[in-house]
Amino acid sequence: MSKPVQQLERVVIRFAGDSGDGMQLTGDRFTSDAAFHGNDLSTLPDFPAEIRAPQGTIHGVSSFQLHIADHDVLTPGDAPDVLVAMNPAALKSNLGDLPRGATVIVDTDEFNRRNLAKVGYAVSPLDDGTLESYHVHALPLTSITVQALAEHDLSRKDKERAKNMFALGLLSWLYTRPISTTERFIVAKFARKPDLLAANIAALRAGFNYGETTEDFAHTYAVLAAPMPTGTYRNITGNVALSYGLVAAAHRAGLRLVLGTYPITPASDILHVLSGLKRFGVTTLQAEDEIAGVGIAIGASFGGALGVTTTSGPGLALKAEAIGLAVSLELPLVVVNVQRGGPSTGLPTKTEQADLLQALFGRNGESPVAVVAPQSPTDCFDAAIEACRIATAYRTPVILLSDGYLANGSEPWNVPGVADLPDLTVTFTTEPNGIGDDGKPAFHPYARDPQTLARPWAIPGTPGLEHRIGGIEKADITGNISYDPDNHERMTALRAEKIARIADTIPELAIDDPDGDARVLMIGWGSTYGPIRQAARTARLTGHHVAVAHLRHLNPFPRNTAEVLRRYERVIMPEMNLGQCAMLLRAAYLVDVQSYTAVRGLPFKGSELADIIRTAVEGLGAVT
Amino acid sequence: MSKPVQQLERVVIRFAGDSGDGMQLTGDRFTSDAAFHGNDLSTLPDFPAEIRAPQGTIHGVSSFQLHIADHDVLTPGDAPDVLVAMNPAALKSNLGDLPRGATVIVDTDEFNRRNLAKVGYAVSPLDDGTLESYHVHALPLTSITVQALAEHDLSRKDKERAKNMFALGLLSWLYTRPISTTERFIVAKFARKPDLLAANIAALRAGFNYGETTEDFAHTYAVLAAPMPTGTYRNITGNVALSYGLVAAAHRAGLRLVLGTYPITPASDILHVLSGLKRFGVTTLQAEDEIAGVGIAIGASFGGALGVTTTSGPGLALKAEAIGLAVSLELPLVVVNVQRGGPSTGLPTKTEQADLLQALFGRNGESPVAVVAPQSPTDCFDAAIEACRIATAYRTPVILLSDGYLANGSEPWNVPGVADLPDLTVTFTTEPNGIGDDGKPAFHPYARDPQTLARPWAIPGTPGLEHRIGGIEKADITGNISYDPDNHERMTALRAEKIARIADTIPELAIDDPDGDARVLMIGWGSTYGPIRQAARTARLTGHHVAVAHLRHLNPFPRNTAEVLRRYERVIMPEMNLGQCAMLLRAAYLVDVQSYTAVRGLPFKGSELADIIRTAVEGLGAVT
Amino acid sequence: MGMPTMPSSGVAFVPRVTEGATALGRKDFTSDQDVRWCPGCGDYAILAAMQGFLPELGLRRENIVFISGIGCSSRFPYYLDTYGLHSIHGRAPTFATGLATAREDLSVWVVTGDGDSLSIGGNHLIHALRRNVNIKILLFNNEIYGLTKGQYSPTSRTGTVTKSSPLGSLDTPFTPVSVALGAEATFVARTMDSDRKHLTEVLHAAARHRGAALVEIYQNCPIFNDGAFDVLKDREQAAARILWLKDGQEVSAGDQVAVRADDGSIQVVPRATASPTRIVTHSVDTEHPSSAFALSRLTSDGTLAHVPMGVFRQISRPTYDDSVRGQVAAAVDGGGGTATDADLAALLAGRDTWTVGG
Amino acid sequence: MGMPTMPSSGVAFVPRVTEGATALGRKDFTSDQDVRWCPGCGDYAILAAMQGFLPELGLRRENIVFISGIGCSSRFPYYLDTYGLHSIHGRAPTFATGLATAREDLSVWVVTGDGDSLSIGGNHLIHALRRNVNIKILLFNNEIYGLTKGQYSPTSRTGTVTKSSPLGSLDTPFTPVSVALGAEATFVARTMDSDRKHLTEVLHAAARHRGAALVEIYQNCPIFNDGAFDVLKDREQAAARILWLKDGQEVSAGDQVAVRADDGSIQVVPRATASPTRIVTHSVDTEHPSSAFALSRLTSDGTLAHVPMGVFRQISRPTYDDSVRGQVAAAVDGGGGTATDADLAALLAGRDTWTVGG
Ligand SMILES: Cc1ncc(C[n+]2csc(CCOP(=O)(O)OP(=O)(O)O)c2C)c(N)n1
Ligand SMILES: Cc1ncc(C[n+]2csc(CCOP(=O)(O)OP(=O)(O)O)c2C)c(N)n1
Ligand code: SF4
Ligand code: SF4
Ligand SMILES: [Mg+2]
Numbered sequence A, B: 001m002s003k004p005v006q007q008l009e010r011v012v013i014r015f016a017g018d019s020g021d022g023m024q025l026t027g028d029r030f031t032s033d034a035a036f037h038g039n040d041l042s043t044l045p046d047f048p049a050e051i052r053a054p055q056g057t058i059h060g061v062s063s064f065q066l067h068i069a070d071h072d073v074l075t076p077g078d079a080p081d082v083l084v085a086m087n088p089a090a091l092k093s094n095l096g097d098l099p100r101g102a103t104v105i106v107d108t109d110e111f112n113r114r115n116l117a118k119v120g121y122a123v124s125p126l127d128d129g130t131l132e133s134y135h136v137h138a139l140p141l142t143s144i145t146v147q148a149l150a151e152h153d154l155s156r157k158d159k160e161r162a163k164n165m166f167a168l169g170l171l172s173w174l175y176t177r178p179i180s181t182t183e184r185f186i187v188a189k190f191a192r193k194p195d196l197l198a199a200n201i202a203a204l205r206a207g208f209n210y211g212e213t214t215e216d217f218a219h220t221y222a223v224l225a226a227p228m229p230t231g232t233y234r235n236i237t238g239n240v241a242l243s244y245g246l247v248a249a250a251h252r253a254g255l256r257l258v259l260g261t262y263p264i265t266p267a268s269d270i271l272h273v274l275s276g277l278k279r280f281g282v283t284t285l286q287a288e289d290e291i292a293g294v295g296i297a298i299g300a301s302f303g304g305a306l307g308v309t310t311t312s313g314p315g316l317a318l319k320a321e322a323i324g325l326a327v328s329l330e331l332p333l334v335v336v337n338v339q340r341g342g343p344s345t346g347l348p349t350k351t352e353q354a355d356l357l358q359a360l361f362g363r364n365g366e367s368p369v370a371v372v373a374p375q376s377p378t379d380c381f382d383a384a385i386e387a388c389r390i391a392t393a394y395r396t397p398v399i400l401l402s403d404g405y406l407a408n409g410s411e412p413w414n415v416p417g418v419a420d421l422p423d424l425t426v427t428f429t430t431e432p433n434g435i436g437d438d439g440k441p442a443f444h445p446y447a448r449d450p451q452t453l454a455r456p457w458a459i460p461g462t463p464g465l466e467h468r469i470g471g472i473e474k475a476d477i478t479g480n481i482s483y484d485p486d487n488h489e490r491m492t493a494l495r496a497e498k499i500a501r502i503a504d505t506i507p508e509l510a511i512d513d514p515d516g517d518a519r520v521l522m523i524g525w526g527s528t529y530g531p532i533r534q535a536a537r538t539a540r541l542t543g544h545h546v547a548v549a550h551l552r553h554l555n556p557f558p559r560n561t562a563e564v565l566r567r568y569e570r571v572i573m574p575e576m577n578l579g580q581c582a583m584l585l586r587a588a589y590l591v592d593v594q595s596y597t598a599v600r601g602l603p604f605k606g607s608e609l610a611d612i613i614r615t616a617v618e619g620l621g622a623v624t
Numbered sequence C, D: 001m002g003m004p005t006m007p008s009s010g011v012a013f014v015p016r017v018t019e020g021a022t023a024l025g026r027k028d029f030t031s032d033q034d035v036r037w038c039p040g041c042g043d044y045a046i047l048a049a050m051q052g053f054l055p056e057l058g059l060r061r062e063n064i065v066f067i068s069g070i071g072c073s074s075r076f077p078y079y080l081d082t083y084g085l086h087s088i089h090g091r092a093p094t095f096a097t098g099l100a101t102a103r104e105d106l107s108v109w110v111v112t113g114d115g116d117s118l119s120i121g122g123n124h125l126i127h128a129l130r131r132n133v134n135i136k137i138l139l140f141n142n143e144i145y146g147l148t149k150g151q152y153s154p155t156s157r158t159g160t161v162t163k164s165s166p167l168g169s170l171d172t173p174f175t176p177v178s179v180a181l182g183a184e185a186t187f188v189a190r191t192m193d194s195d196r197k198h199l200t201e202v203l204h205a206a207a208r209h210r211g212a213a214l215v216e217i218y219q220n221c222p223i224f225n226d227g228a229f230d231v232l233k234d235r236e237q238a239a240a241r242i243l244w245l246k247d248g249q250e251v252s253a254g255d256q257v258a259v260r261a262d263d264g265s266i267q268v269v270p271r272a273t274a275s276p277t278r279i280v281t282h283s284v285d286t287e288h289p290s291s292a293f294a295l296s297r298l299t300s301d302g303t304l305a306h307v308p309m310g311v312f313r314q315i316s317r318p319t320y321d322d323s324v325r326g327q328v329a330a331a332v333d334g335g336g337g338t339a340t341d342a343d344l345a346a347l348l349a350g351r352d353t354w355t356v357g358g
């Protein structure tokens, strides 16, 4: 590397282009390289609901942001330091997010009259001063790529399509990244298409060399590896981590995993991943709809498998009745809901946290279920295991509330050892557990474990334990149909108490307050974890003491929640909804939890929440 | 009437027998007579989920309780003064509810060995002293009836089936009721079966004469007419009143009523009633399932009709996704949910209030709807009109939360004049309401009324206003698909604010506190109205001052709710669930609303709540 | 792809009562629950037939599961001393699909009504049939909603007067056999509550079939739709109306015979007027469902003038659950047997790892 | 019962562009929204055909409504300047049923995909067909889930490798035409995105049909299932594969002809070997759907070796919406016209009233 290298602590890069430009792939590859390089990182893919809207339009813009740093990273970054804009639409739709002084790399080939007109630019923004507060690198990316591939026997179109690899090569050079891992990736991906393999490698290298050669770039940057705990690391998205968590849980429980599901964005990838894991005994059934998906899972659980169903908000609504049945049957069931923008079809590819109340209350009658929410892409793995633990130990549906940001976002993961994962061994009941009216040993499907209140799991094929269960109210112990008023009251209470007792086996709510004297608490749940921690970190830099806490269990809450909330003068809860969890906390503990909400389809920015903290702290008087 | 007449202020009678014994009919007729006689009254039918479980079994017992009085009646009565038990099963399953000193009339013909054995009586309870604390009238009802019909050319079975009319005749005599209205009813009902007509009339008269003749009854009772406001009265059940309310609302709105529904207990009767009202332009479509039912209603609303769908809990769960669409489309929609015992299939023929949170939150995303709950069978009429008013004025789904008790219970109704009903006239938009990008007049489907925030209702067939709407997030004003973060936030806020503004047009929460100095407030919603008022009345008799208030609007709450709640030292909320509305109030107002709950499939007893009030009042110190 | 060769029977992998053990009897299949149908309900007869049939089937009781939806008919599982699941309205095939796929060692039966299976549950029914999941679906068709007290159903004849159709229903009813054939069913049959012998025969055929079997059972509801099938129960009338379907035999009823018409339909005509080459010989296992479909149309006018009874179609096609298990088994075998901790560790690590401090 | 005599056309009560007014053109039916399908998507061709067809239909634009579910295809309504409703996944027929019943003066079209209509929405589809609601259902069959990025659908051929079926799909696909015929459909047709002329003809036939019309449109998805119907687009191959269905004419493709086999099926054989009496003459309006059903089976093996195209069946049966309106109208007329306040007052009071203080 002959050009000077400037060291950076962190950088936020956003790749943006047409849906057909391969921006998700480019981002993914850069991420892998960064991860491999040892940076900590966090990513935020963002794409339209349409598959491939007409080229060059705003609707068709797809982007991928990543934040890499030489230290612990909590969010994908509030604003990009570098924007790679492959066409005018990409520039136009992303410019608003750029802070002054940011770097913009554009493909001038695409800034022709037609494309400019498509997005309503009368004059090219490259020419009219629009970009004067940015560092602009305007290069004819497409034509350089085509030129670089002159020798290759490919159509012009195919050559053009390699421009994302050129861009990746250039950025790799700019951030002093070796391109060898991406080369390996290309070799694997195009194994059967040698022409494209060669072209992509050539384009990648051309991009790298271009940086080195051209005078456009004065120096390169280096973001050093972040200090991380010892371990073997990989980069992983939330959906993949969640899928692996389910497989690991089934493995540790000694149960077959049966997924019944119906595709829906942003949950479909879990189906895609699991359908490739048959080697682990995983059975995936793509059902005719969401109801059938959960029905299949419940049927499988009845048969002694770990029944799982995956969906997003509208699908969760459809599953409601069947989840209610599972509550009544008291069978294990894991319902993964990857939240997206609502109501109705809403914003299918955007993130939101607005299904919490649906998860808790979206069924007829008093129908309690456990709810667990992962807090980061890698935590999706652990949260999935936790959901499976609760489902199997308590014989209950558990709703695992991920969201679009966690699902598609990625970060480095310190891969756990299999033996370190919790032991979830399940034992099926094989012997009678009571005495019948006739004085003989009998099986009572609704007798309960005194500790957990879980009922026995006796599966078909077990001789002597033949029994019938259903969704009509059942007599305590025997499980026979009962319309008795006292029994109904007792069973309703038992179902509620069983869920409440899960709190016996979950950790208390931990508080992060390094200064020890905070008077303001910011509390969150789910994917706001990163932004909240980032905000606290930022606010503390300016001397604003704040405590933060994060709820991973939404039902039941940790036992010490009341005590934690009452300890602070102000409690603020940021949520990507209109205050759903805050409502629950207020009702449960009569604490004036104040909502700070945003419903924008995007995660909070750390800086935004830091401001909230500062205002709150200052509102209480002297900053300590 | 030759026997002495004893005057009573009130009496509670329960008819109980086999599902095939016609107890519901008997109760209905007695109710009609009492109503016609001018009593105030309230009824509580109670029957199993099975159609006609095997004769003589406990599962097959069907009962009908009614409370008649010479004064304002609020509940069907805490406990029967008189039990008519047509067989051992009916006696066994109802005896526990009888206070000492109650009257029991039994049909000895049915107390044979076989029937006694069926319900586990080794010795007849008529013989073993079981009934010694009751006034027992043991008569061979069946055989007297058969005897009385000796001349009739009918099978023995048909004769036996008239025994309910004999019992009705006897009770009519006992409570000094003329049997002429029932005779008219029989004439109408059996118009095409003269044999049965004659036999039923004969049995009815025989029962009446039996009382007069036999020495078993020493005197008769009279419950005088209750003083009631001037008006024309009829007796009506909640389901019928609700159906009529829908028809009246459509009439007053000038809209066609289109019901899309799927049968489910206890809501089916609304379909049955409305399907008979085609003369009022009412269109009823029995759909293939609940989803289709609500889809039909929404489609009809899109076309300018008043779209209504009716269901019970499990059906509401299935409708969730489509209701969410209606929230996004902002079209009028009335969803009637007649709550029953849950979760899952639960207790299909019993009452409960456990779908409140489902109504509010049972959908994906932030998906606000208005919720209205009737408080008595007759109020079902007014609440239905109110739901239609809100739906049409605010272009929103409204969930009307009735329950099994209101649905099947009945009471006298002061029939309103049509002209006194609210004017719900709706105007469709017929002209462009904005200016397009091209500067020409344009139709903006999401421009809003500044007051109500309702969007225009422009129906197909209106030239020039062609537009497309859907469940993906829409741009403010234009309604075009929009994935813009700011727009989504704005639209989410607008949808919430529109529902909040309904509070501008609903009455404030009224307080009943005759003493003016109560420190305890008992607040309720829905069908707990009667028991709570009754409880307050009872408690006040012993000098326990209490205020009561009742929420008819559950979303939004009346504007003064906070102020009301904060005025009292203790606030108690009885609910037939685990505290759902209390949770909402606690969260909204941070007031320590204390739940008193019962989940027994039965309404509260007034006495039970009176005790709660007394304990609360006494807990505060000196009773004033 | 390692698909195993197709097992030949619907109960191929279900353990049988072992030789020498005392055979099970009707009582062994009778649960301790009181039966709660109305007096005279056709469901009693079907239950009795089932309790007689199950011992004949020779399977271990604990390996039999009955799954139902909601409706009078759906109470069926409670009365059999096997494993049972009384689920929610219309969804029974979904639970059965999950169970049958997870467990090849079970004999899985679905009991459903005409409303449960064809109204709210129509979609699950047709998907279970096309997938050919190894479950046996018994559709109790009483042409009415019994449990909700008598509204018309998707099989009620047009013009049926009920509480919800006081002026007569307007919908054209489904013919369940036609629906099933249009949905790629591999086994479709029809029988009747009152004909214990035929019912039992059909149950045997269904149990033997490897794949989804739809059995329509005409069932009388004396309370809300009494006598709907009386013409088929009257000996004399039945003889003229019922066309017994027997593989390899002519389709006929008394002196009438089924003939294939020029327009592709099947008509029933007096034998005297039938051209012999046109007479329909029933073949349950023709690959093409067209003949079975044409037969199914004989009842579509609702008059019950000509009612084929028996197995319309029974063909062999890989079952969904066998195939699913086959793919999983092949993957497991191909990976060297049940996944070990090491296999899982390799999965979790993936291909792109790096090591810190190691 | 006052049932009005049956209207003859699907648009009988829909106002037409008045004589003398300038006829509408393609532009009048083009909305101001940017079309957002992928380049090369078959949906573009169907949209173009529709925008050409609608002016020909001669109806007033404001009386046309397009209703769709969710899927790429379901974005269709946004691009037409008529009234439109983009609803939720699988449920479009329900909204259409409500609208068509409430409003006889509208021409109601449903646009749906193979997943939307046959996976999640299968039940609503078959019920709309059996009821014969006067709606036109256009099923864009690309044999894939497009919008969710390419999972197999209920019409995907067995063995299809997708993201959710990496070892090949296992389900037997539905043949949409067979499903519809099994569900009592009165109008069933098939056409193709690329054949604008035939597509337009079929749309005309569907529009004219009074009742539910199901039109299956083979549609290419270049992104996730490219070329699924290419053999039908290649001129030469198409000639040998496509059997054009024309009422009253022989069913044939090039030198091959459809014959009715002994087993009730229809086979395609070289004309030379065909017995003339066996050759199938197509008749769209036979009451019996058996012949249409047998024709529909020609494509069930997924090879597209023989593909009937055109109208399989078009028979006349009262529509649900006409009948519903008829019952209401009869009741209203019978009651002396639109209910007045007095009528309502009488209803509210009922027959058993008493008066207090009056
Ligand atoms: C989700 C839901 N919708 C509606 C119902 C009410 N319901 C119960 S059974 C039934 C129909 C029963 O008819 P069918 O399936 O023919 O069974 P049958 O009672 O005639 O045996 C209905 C509508 C329900 N239990 N759940
Ligand atoms: C309730 C619900 N479930 C799932 C989805 C996700 N989804 C949207 S479209 C679709 C399938 C689309 O396939 P198809 O109907 O064939 O339409 P195409 O995109 O191929 O035109 C699915 C599964 C959804 N939007 N809503
Ligand atoms: S209602 Fe009909 S189907 Fe139901 S149990 Fe009674 S007789 Fe049988
Ligand atoms: S994914 Fe396929 S069906 Fe969807 S728009 Fe693109 S090409 Fe068309
Ligand atoms: Mg039925």
Ligand SMILES: [Mg+2]
Binding pocket: D071, D113, D114, D115, D140, D141, D142, D143, D144, D145, D146, D153
């Ligand atoms: Mg498709």
